[in-house]
Amino acid sequence: MYAFAEADDITFQLETLQSLLDPSTRMVLDSLDDPTGQEWLEIGYGLGSIARELSRRIGPIGVVHATDLDARPLAAPVDGAPIRTFPLDLRTDELPRRPYRGIHGRLVLLHIPERRAILSRLVDALEPGGVLVVEDWYCPEPPRVLACADPADEKVFTEVVAGILAELRSRGADLEWAAATRDAFVEAGLTDVRVTRSDADCAGPGLAHRLYACNARQLRSRLAESGLDDDILDRFQEVAGRPGLVTTGWRLYSTIGTKPAAG
Numbered sequence: 079m080y081a082f083a084e085a086d087d088i089t090f091q092l093e094t095l096q097s098l099l100d101p102s103t104r105m106v107l108d109s110l111d112d113p114t115g116q117e118w119l120e121i122g123y124g125l126g127s128i129a130r131e132l133s134r135r136i137g138p139i140g141v142v143h144a145t146d147l148d149a150r151p152l153a154a155p156v157d158g159a160p161i162r163t164f165p166l167d168l169r170t171d172e173l174p175r176r177p178y179r180g181i182h183g184r185l186v187l188l189h190i191p192e193r194r195a196i197l198s199r200l201v202d203a204l205e206p207g208g209v210l211v212v213e214d215w216y217c218p219e220p221p222r223v224l225a226c227a228d229p230a231d232e233k234v235f236t237e238v239v240a241g242i243l244a245e246l247r248s249r250g251a252d253l254e255w256a257a258a259t260r261d262a263f264v265e266a267g268l269t270d271v272r273v274t275r276s277d278a279d280c281a282g283p284g285l286a287h288r289l290y291a292c293n294a295r296q297l298r299s300r301l302a303e304s305g306l307d308d309d310i311l312d313r314f315q316e317v318a319g320r321p322g323l324v325t326t327g328w329r330l331y332s333t334i335g336t337k338p339a340a341g
């Protein structure tokens with residue numbers, strides 16, 4: 079089951095993710111052909127910033143379909159493509175038969191054990207010549223602490239982020255999947271496969287540290303069950319908010335591939 083399916087503070091979590099990653103995703107979308115008038119699918123759309131970004135780029139003649147486990151309506155930007163939302167569990171539900179010219183998903187397949195079967199179904203759903211864009215973090219280890227005010231902070235930061243990662247793994251996440259997407263795209267029959275990598279800003283108290291603090295609150299009871307006591311979990315909230323904390327970041331892999339044209 080998705081680790082944050084029933085978590086508190088989901089809006090805050092997703093807003094933080096969007097602020098952290100939307101600039102990288104916009105650059106990836108900039109590198110694609112002009113999508114004006116096309117029909118796209120956004121999977122696991124969260125709060126929908128990238129569905130809206132696609133709508134802006136596609137314009138009023140095209141369509142954006144956006145799907146998530148629990149799909150709420152999304153307002154399209156003025157002069158954007160209409161955004162049609164629908165609920166769908168990628169593990170079990172069939173994708174609608176549409177002539178998708180493009181499909182995008184960010185931080186979705188990482189979490190779902192059936193990711194390779196889903197990838198193959200996403201390729202099936204693309205029209206010939208269509209493009210698939212999958213973005214995921216490569217995050218098997220906690221970020222390294224480069225600077226902190228108190229040497230004890232490093233231990234607190236590393237232990238709690240390691241606990242978050244262990245919890246995600248126990249829920250079926252593959253934290254190394256991002257580095258395997260290029261091969262997975264080729265195996266799924268996509269061509270012109272390319273990968274771009276970007277690192278998020280990680281000086282404190284920045285967005286990445288705000289996200290870790292939020293995740294530690296969301297998963298607190300499970301982190302406690304795994305052996306992290308209240309003192310370390312409380313201290314982590316302070317450490318993650320300290321201006322002096324500087325860490326490495328997780329790398330976002332954006333993998334792009336094209337479905338071969340028919341014939």
Ligand SMILES: C[S@@+](CC[C@H](N)C(=O)[O-])C[C@H]1O[C@@H](n2cnc3c(N)ncnc32)[C@H](O)[C@@H]1O
Nearest residue numbers: 080122123124146147166167168169184185186
């Ligand atoms: C970490 S959030 C990322 C949200 C958004 N893509 C973004 O980057 O801002 C993961 C999203 O995937 C969705 N998700 C998780 N498991 C899913 C599944 N089995 N089927 C469809 N969506 C799923 C979650 O509901 C959530 O919105």
